[in-house]
Amino acid sequence: MAKQAEELGADAIVCTNSIGPGMLIDTKTAKPKLGIKGGGGGMTGKAIFPIALWCVHQLSETVSIPVVGCGGIFTADDVIQMLMAGASAVQLYTAPALKGPTVFRRVKAGLQRFLDENPKYASVKDLVGLTLDKTGEHKFSSPRPVVIEEKCTGCGICIQSCAFDALSMVRSADGKALAVIADNCISCNACVGVCPPKFDAIKASF
Ligand SMILES: Cc1cc2nc3c(=O)[nH]c(=O)nc-3n(C[C@H](O)[C@H](O)[C@H](O)COP(=O)(O)O)c2cc1C
Structure with a gap:
């Protein structure tokens, strides 16, 4: 459809709109909570960000006209990903x-901070499409992630997230609690995703 829109003269494509419908139920009344007839509702905001990001990525590989990323953007980091x-x-x-509306000021300031911290990018324009040539080399069974000892606080969130029981807590020589990753890790990288950004203590190895 996007290709056809381009061939028929579209100047740009906004991707996505709301996604769904989805459903939420008020458990006190057993009634649907969301807004449209039949009890469903369009989903927006944080819940749809990864889907919207994927669609933007797919579309950007498919068409040459500009793609406007939309769906779940709250922060400068979300914008950078888009x-x-x-x-x-x-x-x-x-x-x-x-x-x-002050969210726009925060996002703009966050983008400027990112550029200041990454001087190899002269402008946000330099970020457009950077991931497009990196997805081909991305594999599920990559080398397993690595715990950065100095950054790990032993909070244990990663251990909860591991469906394969590949993470456990040990004590380092100085008595500090530390997450370790065992050989049965399948490199799903769920632990990378859940490690709080303020710690950023588990890095993917791909
Ligand atoms: C209350 C509400 C009303 C919306 N009305 C419209 C609309 O009239 N036309 C439209 O194309 N999109 C409409 N949208 C979708 C938004 O423009 C946007 O595409 C979607 O919410 C995803 O982005 P977001 O996660 O930043 O909100 C509406 C969204 C919300 C939450």
Whole structure:
């Protein structure tokens, strides 16, 4: 459909809109909570960000016209991911609706901070599509992730997240609690995803 839109003269494509419908139920009344007839509702905001990001990435590989990334963007990091996936502009709805219009100031400041910390990028334009040539080499069974000892606080969130019981807590020589990854790790990288960004203590190895 995107290809056809391009062939028929579309200048750009916004991707996505709300996704779904989805459903939520008020357990006190057993009634549906969301808004449309029949009890479903369009899903927006954080819940749809990974789906929207994937769609932007797929679309950016398919068409040459600009893609506007939309769906679940709240932070500068979300914007950067959308740009890296191939978007050349972004749209926010739920974030300013829930947090107020100052979200735009925070996102802009966050983008500037990212550029200051990464001087190899002269502008956010340099981020557009950076991930497109990196997805081919990305494999599920990559080398297993690595716990960075100095950063690990022993919070244990990664252990809870591991469906393969490949993570456990040990004491380091100085008595500090530390997560370790065993040989039965299948490199799903769930632990990388759940390690709180403020610790950033588990790195993927691919
Ligand atoms: C309350 C509400 C009303 C919306 N109305 C429209 C609309 O009239 N037309 C439209 O194309 N998209 C509409 N959207 C979808 C948004 O433009 C946006 O595509 C979607 O919410 C995903 O982005 P977000 O996660 O940043 O909100 C609406 C979204 C919400 C939450």
